[in-house]
Amino acid sequence: MVNIKNIKRNILIYLFVFFSVATPFQIVLAEGADIPVVEGLEIPYMVYDRAAGESIVKNMENKKIAIASITKLMTAYLTYEAIKNNEISMDTKYTYTQEELDLYLRGSDVPIERGATLDVNELLHLLLIRSANSSALALSKVISGSEAAFVEKMNQKAAELKMKDTHFINCHGLPIIQTDEQNMSTLVDLNILVNKLLDDFPEILEITKLKEYAIERLNLKTVSTNPLLGTGSVDGLKTGTTTKAGRCLIATTTEDMSGLDGKRRVISYVFGAANDKERGIVSLGLLNYALDNYVYKRVVTGKERYSLDLDGINFKSDKIGLMPKTQCDKLLNVNSTYKLRIEYLEPGKETIPEGEVLGSITLVEDGKPIEKIDLVTTEEVKRSGFFKRLWKKIKSKF
Structure with a gap:
């Protein structure tokens, strides 16, 4: 059972160790507002309760924004879907080419040499834990033969899910070098994707909860990009960073529900944060606010x-x-x-x-x-x- 007091204590420890400053943000009920807002912060953010199917706090949720490596959640969804449809398996192999190596040189990746062979299970772990761009590209080729064909499938899935303000141009989230064009979406659309992903493939959390991952035969060990893992019951979900997108994080945690079976899951969305400190503080504040101030109960x-x-x-x-x-x-x-x-x-x-x-x-x-x-x-x-x-x-x- 999640202990909210323990979550609070862990948050305080996190803030002290990583930031060594008090948060400048407060969640308040603004005059005339129906829901609370994070006072003094003008970036898109939201916290959503999956059990209730509603947002508790939200701001700029319909603003179209660059989403950086949050893109990889759609890449992961299509990978799981391809496995479910028996198009590929977790054991399907892929051998790295120069194209993957070129992405590695652009950053946010893992040092895998050209000619190395990985299976889909390993690629998924690197995609979701380390946010490896080369893994996203490799998976796109495994599933669709080329990144271009895979991106078409990404946009088809977005349309199917009624993510009306979402458009993908690649499978990983890096900007186009010449134009700085990037994958775009909104918090509302991303919430549709995240909930669909958790509904259809909850096993993704078995990967996103891992703080580190190793492939011994490649002498490879990497750590998660999610700084909130280990705080309370946080078990996901994805980070993202580009100059245009800012620091982004979709985080999620659970607690037991009073008188009901199962877990109550809340999901926070923070996009466009100025730095890792701001991203972490606001994400934890949103999760803690939802758990502290709201309960999901059977009233009848x-x-x-x-x-x-x-x-x-x-x-x-x-x-x-x-x-x-x-x-x-x-x-x-x-x-x-x-x-x-x-x-x-x-x-x-x-x-x-x-x-x-x-x-x-x-x-x-x-x-x-x-x-x-x-x-x-x-x-x-x-x-x-x-x-x-x-x-x-x-x-x-x-």
């Missing part, structure tokens, strides 16, 4: 039972049972006050069928309704016959 189980009084003259019973039509799980702000408001509808005079809506449960946050669940009948209650109703009316007079 669906098993609750209620009773509605009926007109004993018109119906064969003087009561009818009600239950919630669905359960309700909700992301709750720990600083707010919540209550459930039960309301009933007046039934007609005809037979009441099972499953008819005769009320509602409304979740109220600080006096404001935020969620409504129908109450439906648990049984059929028939209308009394004419003579039965007449007899009941006569009896009621005496």
